[in-house]
Amino acid sequence: MRAMKLCARVPVLTVLLAACSTSSNAPTPSRDAAPGLGDVEAGGAGDAGHDTGGMSDATHDTPVPRDGPASDAERAADASSLYGPYGANGPVSVTTASLTVTPTTGQPFMVTAYVPGTSGGHPVVVLSSGFFQTALAYAPYGERLASWGMVAILRDNPGLSEAAPAIASDVSYTVATWLGAENASASSPLAGRLDVTRVGLAGHSEGGQVSLLAAEEGAKGKVKGVFGLDPVDTSTDSGVNARASIATVGVPIAFVGETTDSTGGVAGMPCAPAADNYEVLYGDAASPAVAITAVNADHTMFEDPAHCTFCTLCTAGTANAADVLAFSVRYLTAFFARELLGDTSVGAAFQGAGAAADVSAGRITLASK
Numbered sequence: 001m002r003a004m005k006l007c008a009r010v011p012v013l014t015v016l017l018a019a020c021s022t023s024s025n026a027p028t029p030s031r032d033a034a035p036g037l038g039d040v041e042a043g044g045a046g047d048a049g050h051d052t053g054g055m056s057d058a059t060h061d062t063p064v065p066r067d068g069p070a071s072d073a074e075r076a077a078d079a080s081s082l083y084g085p086y087g088a089n090g091p092v093s094v095t096t097a098s099l100t101v102t103p104t105t106g107q108p109f110m111v112t113a114y115v116p117g118t119s120g121g122h123p124v125v126v127l128s129s130g131f132f133q134t135a136l137a138y139a140p141y142g143e144r145l146a147s148w149g150m151v152a153i154l155r156d157n158p159g160l161s162e163a164a165p166a167i168a169s170d171v172s173y174t175v176a177t178w179l180g181a182e183n184a185s186a187s188s189p190l191a192g193r194l195d196v197t198r199v200g201l202a203g204h205s206e207g208g209q210v211s212l213l214a215a216e217e218g219a220k221g222k223v224k225g226v227f228g229l230d231p232v233d234t235s236t237d238s239g240v241n242a243r244a245s246i247a248t249v250g251v252p253i254a255f256v257g258e259t260t261d262s263t264g265g266v267a268g269m270p271c272a273p274a275a276d277n278y279e280v281l282y283g284d285a286a287s288p289a290v291a292i293t294a295v296n297a298d299h300t301m302f303e304d305p306a307h308c309t310f311c312t313l314c315t316a317g318t319a320n321a322a323d324v325l326a327f328s329v330r331y332l333t334a335f336f337a338r339e340l341l342g343d344t345s346v347g348a349a350f351q352g353a354g355a356a357a358d359v360s361a362g363r364i365t366l367a368s369k
Contacts, residue, residue, distance in 0.1 A: 083354030084346065086333040087326070090148035093117030097189040099182070101155075103173040106166060111135070111174075113190060114142035114152040121183070121195035123150045123340035126174055128167065128207030129157040130229075130303065132310055137303040138204065140325065144333045150340060151194060153179075157207065165240050167210045172218025175199055198340045202332060204229035204302050205272070208255075212242035212281070215249045223251060225339035227332050229302040230257040233276045241276075247286040254290040254335050255282055256328050256364075258297040260317040271299035271314040282367065290349055290368045292331060297324045319363070327358055 079087050095115050102108040112135045116122050125145050127138055135142075135154035142152035153174065158167065175196075183194040201223050203211035208231020215226050226249065235241045246253070257278030261271040272278075282291035294301065298317030300308050301324040317324075334353035338346035345352040349368040358364040 082357045083327075083330060084334060084352050086144070086148065086337060086346075086353060087330040089144060092147050092149055094143055094146040095189075096142075099188070099190070101170070101174055101178050103170055104177075106162070106170060109155060109158065109170065111153050111155045112142070114139075114146035114154070115189065115193060116146045116149050116151065118149060120193075122193055123195055123198035123200070123336070124153060124179060125150055125200045125202055125336050125340070126153045126171055126211075128171060128201075128203035128210040129155060130203075130205030130207050131157055132159050133157050133204065133207075133303060134307055134309065137307040137309070139307075140304055140329050141202070141332055144329050145336065148333060148337060148341070150336055151190070164206055164209050165213060167206075168213035169218060171201065171210060171214040175201075175214070175219040175222050199223050200225045200227070200336045200340055202227040202229065202336075203231065205232050205299065207231075208278070208281075209233050209242050212246055212249070212253075213240065215251065216242065216245040220249070225252045225254075225335060227335050228253070228255040228257070228278060228281065229328060229332070230272055230299055231255060231278050231281060232272050233281055234273060235276075243281055243284045246281060246284050249286070252288045252335075252339055253282075253285050254292070254331070256292040256294055256302070256331055258294045258299060258301070258317060260297060261299040261314050264315050266313045287369045288348060290366065292350075292355075293365045293367075294324050294328070295319060295363055295365065297321075301325060302328050323363060327354070327363060330354060 093116070095117060097113045097115060099111050099113055100108050101111055127141060129135055129138060134156045138154055142154050145152040162170070179194055179196045179199070182188040182190040183192065183196060185191055199219075199222060201211035201215055201219065203209070208228035211226050211228065212231065212233075215223050231242075233242050255278040258272065259274070259277070259279075262274035262277055263270050265271055278291060282289055296317050296319040298319075299314045300311045301317060301319065301321045304325070305311070305321060331350060331353060334343075334346045334350060337343040347353070347355075349355060349366060355364070355366055359366060
């Protein structure tokens with residue numbers, strides 16, 4: 001969340017922090033099934049500032065009438081017919097592992113790996129957290145990806161200790177060096193489990209900027225696609241903007257974002273300023289690219305509200321928070337299923353992943369090129 005980042009540069013930080021509801025860094029999950037959205041796309045509990053009383057993605061449209069209550073399998077089939085398979089967890093069991101990355105430069109950092117239970121090499125998605133956010137806030141994405149056969153690597157955002165270009169360097173090292181080393185190390189839980197020729201990058205807020213910077217620089221030529229969750233390309237740290245080179249990435253890019261936080265915010269500092277938001281990045285990106293607007297969403301709805309830090313710094317949207325998280329997880333998973341698993345049914349503009357149903361229901365608008 002960039003409003004927090006901007007606030008951290010000025011003396012009023014203490015005042016702002018006193019006004020915010022903070023959450024401590026949650027421990028890395030260790031149980032076999034990481035927290036997520038459940039077996040059928042149904043969102044999650046929203047925080048007090050969001051409307052979570054509506055129906056889930058999977059139940060907005062009336063299913064075929066049947067006698068008696070629907071079973072889990074029937075509900076999943078109804079959802080799949082509208083939104084494609086990636087609106088539900090896949091058939092693969094998921095485990096998690098806590099691992100240490102020690103880059104050539106900079107400080108070591110911990111990551112959480114979500115690992116499919118099937119054998120062999122799996123594609124990898126490295127997901128970068130938003131400013132001051134924990135990896136646990138993005139567990140729904142990690143679980144969903146792994147349940148469909150993709151390893152997900154998540155990291156707590158380092159906060160003020162690293163600027164976006166330095167975090168991007170960490171991501172580049174992870175992609176270019178660490179993944180291969182772990183795959184070859186007999187002592188690693190990732191040994192023989194990774195296909196380092198099929199790697200994607202994703203990120204929320206600052207993490208979206210980080211992913212693009214890595215794809216433009218140290219990880220260039222080593223990734224197959226980039227997905228941004230309401231990315232923010234503010235250059236408060238170093239004068240570096242991802243938009244300057246986004247047209248050179250050379251891989252498909254997709255964004256899901258919102259415009260509620262394009263203005264306003266605490267002390268007049270919006271969480272996703274209009275001058276630096278996903279619309280600007282989409283405008284500068286080369287084809288193929290997709291921009292999905294989550295109608296009336298806010299900047300915090302793209303993560304698990306139970307683990308969102310400093311959420312009250314952002315202007316609350318009026319969308320159903322559970323729905324926004326649910327379709328964001330679905331679109332991100334479908335994107336990487338297309339780019340890393342070769343699932344052509346997803347379509348260039350998510351035709352096979354529920355885009356038409358979401359547009360019809362007024363949940364999203366979509367642009368593609």
